[in-house]
Amino acid sequence: MNGADLERLVREPEPYAAPARLQARIALHGFGPADAEDFHRWLWRVAVRPDALRSTARVLEVGVGSARMWRAVANLVPSGWSLTLTDRSPGMVAEAGGVLDDLGRAADVGIADATALPYPDGAFDLAFANHMLYHVPEPARAVAELRRVLRPGGRLVAATNGDGHLAQVVALLHELATAWPDLRVDTPERLSFRLENGAEVLRGAFTDVDRFEHPGELRVDDVDALARYLASMTYASDAATAAAVVAWIRERAERAVADGPLVVRQRSGAFVAH
Ligand SMILES: C[S@@+](CC[C@H](N)C(=O)[O-])C[C@H]1O[C@@H](n2cnc3c(N)ncnc32)[C@H](O)[C@@H]1O
Numbered sequence: 001m002n003g004a005d006l007e008r009l010v011r012e013p014e015p016y017a018a019p020a021r022l023q024a025r026i027a028l029h030g031f032g033p034a035d036a037e038d039f040h041r042w043l044w045r046v047a048v049r050p051d052a053l054r055s056t057a058r059v060l061e062v063g064v065g066s067a068r069m070w071r072a073v074a075n076l077v078p079s080g081w082s083l084t085l086t087d088r089s090p091g092m093v094a095e096a097g098g099v100l101d102d103l104g105r106a107a108d109v110g111i112a113d114a115t116a117l118p119y120p121d122g123a124f125d126l127a128f129a130n131h132m133l134y135h136v137p138e139p140a141r142a143v144a145e146l147r148r149v150l151r152p153g154g155r156l157v158a159a160t161n162g163d164g165h166l167a168q169v170v171a172l173l174h175e176l177a178t179a180w181p182d183l184r185v186d187t188p189e190r191l192s193f194r195l196e197n198g199a200e201v202l203r204g205a206f207t208d209v210d211r212f213e214h215p216g217e218l219r220v221d222d223v224d225a226l227a228r229y230l231a232s233m234t235y236a237s238d239a240a241t242a243a244a245v246v247a248w249i250r251e252r253a254e255r256a257v258a259d260g261p262l263v264v265r266q267r268s269g270a271f272v273a274h
Contacts, residue, residue, distance in 0.1 A: 006249065007242040009231045015186070016089040019066050024232035026068060027225055028169070029266070031218040039159075039214060039268060040072035046212050047157050047272045048126070056080040057125040060149065062114040062142070063087055063132025067096035074103050084124070086112035114142035122151040130159040130270075133198075134191035140204050143273075147205035155274045156206065162195030162213070162267035169226075169264055172252060173233055180245055184235040195269050206273035213269040219261035226262065227253040 008020075015021050029039070037045075044050065050057075055078050061069075064085040070077070077083075085100065085107050087093050097109040112118055114129065114136055127146050133139040146156050170187055177185040193201055199209045220226050230249045236242040256262050 003243070003246055003250070006227060006231045006246040007239070009228065010234045010236045010242045010245060011239075013235070013237070014089075016065070016087075016092055018091045019095045021232040022065055022092075024228040026066070028166075028218065028220065028229045028264075031220045031222070031225070031261075031264075032216055032266075033219075036216060038072050040069040041076070042214050043069070043130075043157065043159060043212075043270055044073050044076050047210075047270050050076060050078055050081075053078075053155075054125060056082070058082050058084070058123065059126045059128075060084045060117075060119070060124040060146075061086065061128040061130070062112065062117070062146065063129060063135070064096045064109075065092050065132070067099040069128070069130060070096075070103065070105065070107075071099055074105070077105070083107035084119075085109045086114075086117075088113045115145055117145045117149050119149045121148055122154075123149050125151060125154050127154070127156045128158075129156065131161070133158055133193035133201075134160060134188075136193075139193040139201050143202055144205045153274060155272060156202070157270060157272055158193075158198065158202065159268065159270040160193055160195060160198055161191060162269060163190070164265060165267040166218075167265055168262055169220075169229060172226075172230060172256060175252065176230060176234065176245075176249065179248060180234075183241070183245060186233040188233075195267065198271050202271055202273040209271055209273045211269060211271050213267075216266040216268070218264040218266060220264055221257055221261040223250070223253045223257055226256060 059081050064087045100107045136142045173187045202209045227249050236245050
């Protein structure tokens with residue numbers, strides 16, 4: 001990735017208007033051990049367990065993003081399931097629709113805000129809210145909506161991260177924020193919906209809540225990927241600032257991996273609520 005690409009990335013005004021920032025964040029997770037189980041395949045094995053669900057289940061996802069779960073588990077999705085995949089961002093809906101088309105999988109893909117879902121009570125058997133409830137200003141409102149649109153006994157799967165997730169990269173983001181105090185730099189170390197408090201939030205609307213942890217470790221040895229992740233968390237509105245902050249990011253990323261891979265702790269997991 002050259003400097004011009006990074007400059008374009010830091011000038012993307014919103015985190016999810018277009019997929020570029022999300023793709024840069026997701027790409028960092030490709031630096032796990034070669035034999036590591038994909039996160040979403042793990043999620044389906046421990047939390048979704050499709051065999052235990054109706055073969056004609058009605059399934060909703062809110063905050064679908066770039067639909068990466070559906071790509072990862074394509075061969076696990078029962079053919080009789082009807083999929084309704086939604087996101088608040090039109091750019092993400094377009095991206096997700098393209099992924100489902102590529103997979104040759106029929107799905108109703110559309111815009112919806114998780115706090116005001118345009119579906120009747122009890123319309124779904126299973127719902128997903130993965131790595132998105134911490135973006136909703138009042139996660140409890142989205143959780144109540146998800147409970148409403150699930151049938152009695154229906155199940156919500158909500159993946160999220162825990163305290164200390166990507167701590168070594170977050171430390172670099174703090175350095176960046178200190179060096180550039182006038183810029184927006186997202187330093188997401190304390191999420192509003194995280195492994196530590198998610199069960200409490202979910203119990204506001206659901207009776208039973210189980211938590212599953214998926215710890216892991218990344219060994220990031222690629223300057224471009226690290227620089228791209230740091231840039232994906234940084235917002236600069238003018239060209240001169242973008243060029244200067246990108247130069248800072250590249251230099252810092254080079255130093256971070258100069259003596260070997262940056263070892264990064266992951267703390268991800270999921271809740272199942274019903
Ligand atoms: C970190 S991405 C996660 C995407 C996907 N679920 C995944 O795990 O890869 C968060 C997504 O939630 C969406 N989002 C944020 N707030 C939302 C809301 N109130 N309702 C619906 N989607 C929302 C964003 O547009 C973005 O696509």
